[in-house]
Amino acid sequence: MKKGLPVALSLLVTAASVTGGTIPSAAIEAHPTRQQIRAALARGQETARQQGRPDTFYVRFGGTDGRQAGGFLLTKLGSLSVLATHMALRGREPSEAEITQVVEASTMLVSGLIFGDQPSFAVDSYMVLDQGGKTITPVTVRFDGQADRSAMWPDSPRYKAKVVASFNYADFNPAGNTIITVFPANGGAVSFTVDFSEIE
Numbered sequence: 723m724k725k726g727l728p729v730a731l732s733l734l735v736t737a738a739s740v741t742g743g744t745i746p747s748a749a750i751e752a753h754p755t756r757q758q759i760r761a762a763l764a765r766g767q768e769t770a771r772q773q774g775r776p777d778t779f780y781v782r783f784g785g786t787d788g789r790q791a792g793g794f795l796l797t798k799l800g801s802l803s804v805l806a807t808h809m810a811l812r813g814r815e816p817s818e819a820e821i822t823q824v825v826e827a828s829t830m831l832v833s834g835l836i837f838g839d840q841p842s843f844a845v846d847s848y849m850v851l852d853q854g855g856k857t858i859t860p861v862t863v864r865f866d867g868q869a870d871r872s873a874m875w876p877d878s879p880r881y882k883a884k885v886v887a888s889f890n891y892a893d894f895n896p897a898g899n900t901i902i903t904v905f906p907a908n909g910g911a912v913s914f915t916v917d918f919s920e921i922e
Contacts, residue, residue: 749897750797750918754825762799763816766806776807781921783902783914785835788882789873791912793834793902797921798824829861829888834904836912837879841869844883846907851889853898860887894918 751758769778779800784792796804801824805816834849844865851858869881885904894900897919904912 750830750891750921751799752891752896754798754802758799759802759821759825762802763806763821766803766808767810767815769803770807770810774807776804776811779803779807781916783916784912788835791834791836791904791914793832793904793914795830795832795902795916795921797830798827801827828892829890831886831888832860832902833884833886834902834912834914835882835884836904836906837872837874837882838869838906838908839878839880840908841881842867843881843906843908844869844885847883847885848905848907849885849887850903850905851894852901852903853895858889858894860889863887 754762766776766779769776777794780794780796781800782792782794784790786792802816802821805820805824809816809820832849832851836844836847838844845867847865848863849860863885864887865885866883869883872879872882874880895918900916900918902914902916906912
């Protein structure tokens with residue numbers, strides 16, 4: 723924001739730093755500092771000035787061409803940059819309430835793209851994280867009930883669908899090597915390895 727963070731948000735991020743924001747910068751930040759929040763907002767505003775896309779700040783894994791299983795996760799700092807980009811493209815700045823909502827979020831979003839041969843193949847799919855043999859289960863999971871045609875249509879796999887889960891920051895190691903696994907309801911699994919220590 724042009725003149726720094728609002729007073730209430732400054733108090734919020736200061737408290738977060740004191741109560742547990744000692745996570746090293748080379749890791750997913752569950753408790754961003756004031757400086758990190760400002761930098762994330764500035765990155766979003768700069769991206770908008772260059773007519774860039776908000777999804778630039780998604781952390782992608784697996785296939786990225788829409789023809790292979792893959793996905794993305796969205797951290798707090800990434801979410802702040804996405805928010806700032808969206809707002810700046812509309813000639814606005816994020817409000818104090820909008821920034822606070824992102825900073826205080828207790829969960830991280832992970833979205834996976836999977837493929838199958840039936841329109842309803844993703845119904846009842848599930849997702850977990852694994853860190854060194856510890857399984858982290860999601861708070862929420864949602865999925866496409868009706869899949870879209872894939873780029874391979876009419877060849878197999880004919881359909882693509884999203885499975886989106888949210889995970890509590892308190893449940894996983896923000897600097898751990900992580901295996902993200904999506905379990906389609908009809909059996910099998912699709913896994914991706916992501917090193918959280920390389921993500922902000």
